[in-house]
Amino acid sequence: MSDQKFEPKIVGFLCNWCSYRAADLAGSARIMHAPNVRIIRVMCSGRVDPSFVLKALSMGADGVMIAGCHPGECHYLEQNYKAMRRFGMLQHTLRGLGVEDKRVQLVWASAAEGQRLADAIDQLVADVRELGPLQWAGNWEENGERLQALEDIVKEHEEAMEVTA
Amino acid sequence: MAEKVGVYVCHCGSNIAGKVDVEDVAKWAGEKVKDVAVSRDYKFMCSSLGQKLVEDDIREQGLTRVVVAACSPHLHEKTFRRACSNAGLNPYLMEMTNIREHCSWVHKDRAAATEKARSLVSASIERVKFQEPLEPMFVDVNRATLVIGGGIAGLQATLELADAGYPVYLVERQPSIGGHMAQFDKTFPTLDCSACILTPKMSEVGQHENVTLLTYAELEEVSGSVGNFKVRIRQKARHVVFDDCTGCGICVEKCPRKVLDTEFEAGMGNRKAIYMPFPQAVPRVPVIDTESCIWFERQKCRACEKLCPTNAIDFDQEDEMIEIEVGNIIMATGWDAFDTRKIPQYGYGRLANVYTSLEFERLCNAAGPTNGKIVLRDGKTEPKSVAIVHCVGSRDERHNPYCSGICCMASLKLGHLVLEKTDAEVYSFYIDMRTNQKNYEEFYQRLLGEGMRFVRGKVAEVTDAARKPSEQGKLIVQCEDTLVGRQQRFPVDMVILMGAIEPQVDAREMGLKCGISCSMEGWYTERHPKLDPVATMTDGIFVAGACQGPKDIPASVAQGAAAAARVAGMITKGKVMIEPIVASIDEEGCSGCRICNNLCPYNAIEYDAEAKVSRVITALCKGCGTCVSACPAGAIRGAHFSDRQIFAEIQGALWDAWQPRGGASEEAEAVPVSAP
Numbered sequence: 001m002s003d004q005k006f007e008p009k010i011v012g013f014l015c016n017w018c019s020y021r022a023a024d025l026a027g028s029a030r031i032m033h034a035p036n037v038r039i040i041r042v043m044c045s046g047r048v049d050p051s052f053v054l055k056a057l058s059m060g061a062d063g064v065m066i067a068g069c070h071p072g073e074c075h076y077l078e079q080n081y082k083a084m085r086r087f088g089m090l091q092h093t094l095r096g097l098g099v100e101d102k103r104v105q106l107v108w109a110s111a112a113e114g115q116r117l118a119d120a121i122d123q124l125v126a127d128v129r130e131l132g133p134l135q136w137a138g139n140w141e142e143n144g145e146r147l148q149a150l151e152d153i154v155k156e157h158e159e160a161m162e163v164t165a
Numbered sequence: 166m167a168e169k170v171g172v173y174v175c176h177c178g179s180n181i182a183g184k185v186d187v188e189d190v191a192k193w194a195g196e197k198v199k200d201v202a203v204s205r206d207y208k209f210m211c212s213s214l215g216q217k218l219v220e221d222d223i224r225e226q227g228l229t230r231v232v233v234a235a236c237s238p239h240l241h242e243k244t245f246r247r248a249c250s251n252a253g254l255n256p257y258l259m260e261m262t263n264i265r266e267h268c269s270w271v272h273k274d275r276a277a278a279t280e281k282a283r284s285l286v287s288a289s290i291e292r293v294k295f296q297e298p299l300e301p302m303f304v305d306v307n308r309a310t311l312v313i314g315g316g317i318a319g320l321q322a323t324l325e326l327a328d329a330g331y332p333v334y335l336v337e338r339q340p341s342i343g344g345h346m347a348q349f350d351k352t353f354p355t356l357d358c359s360a361c362i363l364t365p366k367m368s369e370v371g372q373h374e375n376v377t378l379l380t381y382a383e384l385e386e387v388s389g390s391v392g393n394f395k396v397r398i399r400q401k402a403r404h405v406v407f408d409d410c411t412g413c414g415i416c417v418e419k420c421p422r423k424v425l426d427t428e429f430e431a432g433m434g435n436r437k438a439i440y441m442p443f444p445q446a447v448p449r450v451p452v453i454d455t456e457s458c459i460w461f462e463r464q465k466c467r468a469c470e471k472l473c474p475t476n477a478i479d480f481d482q483e484d485e486m487i488e489i490e491v492g493n494i495i496m497a498t499g500w501d502a503f504d505t506r507k508i509p510q511y512g513y514g515r516l517a518n519v520y521t522s523l524e525f526e527r528l529c530n531a532a533g534p535t536n537g538k539i540v541l542r543d544g545k546t547e548p549k550s551v552a553i554v555h556c557v558g559s560r561d562e563r564h565n566p567y568c569s570g571i572c573c574m575a576s577l578k579l580g581h582l583v584l585e586k587t588d589a590e591v592y593s594f595y596i597d598m599r600t601n602q603k604n605y606e607e608f609y610q611r612l613l614g615e616g617m618r619f620v621r622g623k624v625a626e627v628t629d630a631a632r633k634p635s636e637q638g639k640l641i642v643q644c645e646d647t648l649v650g651r652q653q654r655f656p657v658d659m660v661i662l663m664g665a666i667e668p669q670v671d672a673r674e675m676g677l678k679c680g681i682s683c684s685m686e687g688w689y690t691e692r693h694p695k696l697d698p699v700a701t702m703t704d705g706i707f708v709a710g711a712c713q714g715p716k717d718i719p720a721s722v723a724q725g726a727a728a729a730a731r732v733a734g735m736i737t738k739g740k741v742m743i744e745p746i747v748a749s750i751d752e753e754g755c756s757g758c759r760i761c762n763n764l765c766p767y768n769a770i771e772y773d774a775e776a777k778v779s780r781v782i783t784a785l786c787k788g789c790g791t792c793v794s795a796c797p798a799g800a801i802r803g804a805h806f807s808d809r810q811i812f813a814e815i816q817g818a819l820w821d822a823w824q825p826r827g828g829a830s831e832e833a834e835a836v837p838v839s840a841p
Binding site for chain 1: 237238239263265266267268270271272273274277278280281284285288677680682684685690702703746764766767787788789790791793794795799803806808809811812814815816818819821822823
């Protein structure tokens with residue numbers, strides 16, 4: 001992958017009620033934005049498990065967006081505050097792993113704010129483009145250890161689930 | 166056993182196909198992605214032929230999973246779930262991929278849009294394989310309905326339901342129902358007397374056997390969900406015992422304390438400390454305003470108590486909490502007037518003869534403080550010229566960007582009343598005349614004929630600083646007449662400011678109590694702006710009237726009736742489906758740490774101290790999934806949004822980035838990574 005042609009691959013976790021609908025609104029209003037964010041719908045930003053973000057990065061994403069309703073406007077009353085709390089913890093972990101802060105961003109957008117979400121997507125894509133590829137997944141030699149640590153976390157989580165499945 | 170996935174990529178005419186190479190995406194999914202048994206593209210998947218395609222494939226090819234790549238699941242998820250159901254496949258084994266709103270409509274580059282569509286389809290295919298069959302839950306719908314707000318929209322909704330035989334609770338925070346419409350003199354464009362058409366409805370509501378009227382009461386708290394809401398209402402202390410009062414009015418007559426009525430009379434008239442807002446109030450039971458009552462101020466007087474023939478006055482009465490259970494809620498909380506003081510150059514509050522439109526409505530109302538005589542603030546002089554200023558706080562980036570919709574017609578109506586009752590000249594300062602409903606344009610033409618003068622331009626200033634002798638003692642309206650292209654000064658005696666229609670100040674707070682959201686301005690958000698204007702995102706909560714956006718009376722009545730029809734439909738059906746998207750705890754895995762207990766805002770997780778495990782109360786769970794991601798043991802499962810499903814979705818979304826250790830997989834090799 002050459003840097004000149006670098007197109008960031010970004011995974012976006014959008015809550016069903018505000019931010020996913022903001023993206024829908026951006027669509028109906030034809031608000032153009034960068035095509036790099038692949039959107040995954042969750043019911044609430046509070047559903048975003050930090051391991052989702054780690055999983056995405058370990059699978060080759062160069063950045064991640066978490067989007068929810070504005071603080072105080074959560075469809076589930078206050079669960080976006082929990083997302084906010086977790087995000088702080090996640091950032092701390094990511095810093096330890098050498099992932100720059102701007103690669104993983106938390107965004108608030110109400111269902112009426114298609115423009116705001118589109119702008120946030122463009123901003124994130126621009127930030128990640130500037131940082132360059134994360135290339136964890138494509139570069140096992142260099143990042144082997146870090147990646148292993150990451151995989152272990154995810155695996156641990158999956159195993160925990162298997163017991164109960 | 167491997168799943169057999171069917172993939173259907175929609176063209177949506179040219180909506181999707183114009184930017185995404187749908188044929189290529191379908192071909193790619195069919196040939197390169199594992200477990201895909203059928204992959205097709207079709208012009209309109211949501212058409213009956215498109216749905217039949219899915220149904221036939223399920224039956225004939227034995228598909229076990231379905232992916233429909235089309236528009237947002239918020240539009241057609243139900244459609245395709247039904248199609249799957251028809252063909253005998255559990256509807257929750259279908260996943261929609263949003264390649265229209267999130268892709269073709271928002272990207273310019275065809276290659277990039279196609280690549281993104283491929284990733285989104287891939288994510289759905291990986292996810293759908295882990296989806297599980299779910300059974301929707303059904304709950305009974307309580308036949309009672311709560312209507313919040315007793316303005317014309319709420320009254321209409323109440324009557325529609327009550328007449329259909331269903332019990333209705335109507336909550337109004339003012340001492341009487343009627344809302345803003347009760348303040349008006351005439352209504353446009355027919356010039357019906359407002360009170361004459363409103364009061365019969367009010368008394369009908371007041372006497373209806375199916376209506377429980379709670380005036381001077383406010384919504385405190387809403388819990389539960391569609392079909393079974395529990396609502397707590399604060400009945401504010403009237404200090405008059407409701408059941409004992411006969412409404413004779415002696416207390417009001419004898420009360421020695423007069424205060425300015427800033428609510429019903431909009432500051433134009435007075436009322437007593439014990440009062441009914443207006444003569445036709447429903448119910449005819451007065452309230453004591455504790456802030457102005459002499460007894461509450463300095464423990465003297467009690468005249469009303471002494472003179473009440475039925476001993477209905479109770480100074481010790483306290484607020485009361487009323488708990489009711491209802492199946493549906495209609496919000497009809499109405500609007501508030503823009504504070505015209507926010508535009509100081511128009512002089513309201515500083516120049517005596519500048520009026521707000523509500524003040525003027527009271528002034529020309531036959532039941533108002535001047536008995537309908539249009540006079541200046543001195544109480545006797547009839548104005549010789551009146552200026553009506555449109556768009557005060559509307560269509561103004563500094564205040565409200567939207568058009569308030571009703572002010573053009575309202576100012577025509579006020580202009581007509583001035584022309585009818587006085588010899589004054591009337592000027593209307595407008596930006597654009599908006600008269601786009603039935604018989605509205607005709608009314609405008611009528612006013613042109615009646616001699617109302619129209620000046621096209623936004624008023625710069627209203628001042629009393631005269632430049633010429635002819636301006637002495639007048640209010641001067643400075644405005645650029647944009648049709649002439651010249652600044653002009655209009656000396657007049659009276660100015661009426663047509664203030665914007667704004668959401669109620671506490672609209673957001675009230676919305677939060679019911680779990681519905683507001684737009685940036687504070688209007689309640691409807692489920693769909695065109696196709697579902699009375700429902701909200703929260704099942705069982707409906708909106709009607711101006712709380713959803715500026716509206717005139719016919720539109721408010723129509724929306725009130727529409728909301729009632731929706732509620733009546735729910736009650737008639739008797740049962741409502743609830744999405745089975747809830748959390749559940751595996752007791753084997755639960756360590757009883759109780760981390761999840763406090764995370765739930767609905768108290769849906771209870772701790773069993775004996776078994777030392779937590780359990781989810783399914784009826785209370787709303788499925789946000791916060792507990793699922795917080796459980797350190799991974800013992801909580803979120804139905805339809807499980808970790809396994811989302812992990813698979815992430816992997817699918819990154820099909821072109823992911824390379825497992827030790828070289829590319831078969832699948833990754835087989836799929837050429839398209840050039841960015």
